[in-house]
Amino acid sequence: MSEEHAHIVPYKTFMGIWIALLILTGVTVWVAQYNLGPLNIWVALSIATLKSALVVAVFMHMKYESWLFKIALLSALAILAIFIGLTFFDVLYR
């Protein structure tokens, strides 16, 4: 096999990420009990973003992929951000 293969991710790393994901889920549920006004949605979205970053980086091996994959991912996220941004520019300032 001529192609270079990404290294094998150890079991321990995956277990660590799983525990982190469970703790973050607990934190989301706990914070949601308090009424922080509009802040609630931003806290929830921040934790969800952090959780997805862990899943993408380790479970989906993005951390170990080449720059090509990382730039492609950032481009896709940038496109999504533009969609959301332009939509709210219209919705909020109409």
Place this chain on the structure above:
Amino acid sequence: MSGHVHKDYTGAKFGMWLFLFTEVLLFGGLFILYSVYLARYPKEFITAGKELNVWFGGGNTLVLLTSSLFVAVSITALRRGAKKLCLGLLGGTIACAAIFMINKYFEWSAKIHHGIYPGSAHLKELQPGEMVFFNIYYLTTGLHGIHVVIGGLVLAWAMLLIKSDRINADDWVILENAGLYWHLVDLIWIFIFPLYYLILH
């Protein structure tokens, strides 16, 4: 005799990622729909959101996070030559998919029993904002549920290929891509859970 079979791992994985980006944009559109209507009907969304059961949503979150762990570990197991462990973990993932759908069945049954489903007479009596909430809820979680079923089927297919050694320690890209699809299902739920089940409590 047997010629060199060219395997383009990078190409295969990159193709899968491109497909996943289209999925992200698909669900991204549904999340935009949610956020625009949340901005328009904040009070109605809170009233409607209280109808959702945090235990169903939270339980299914734990099921999906654990299933994602199983898939990730299964690839390491396969590459280390632990074929039985790999198959066991994938079986566990498919069991998680089944548990998720059974939970969803009970959750939706209870809602439908209370007359909450798209186009129901009860929904038409509610405030427009509440109706919108439940319609987007059914659309988003329904589309996600279809993804769970497809993901389970793809993993079952991967298990058959592992049994017949067509996926093995030297050639595992199909399992890798099937796993990527499963992680995406988990990723989308990571956002659905707080947005629909928690934010409004």
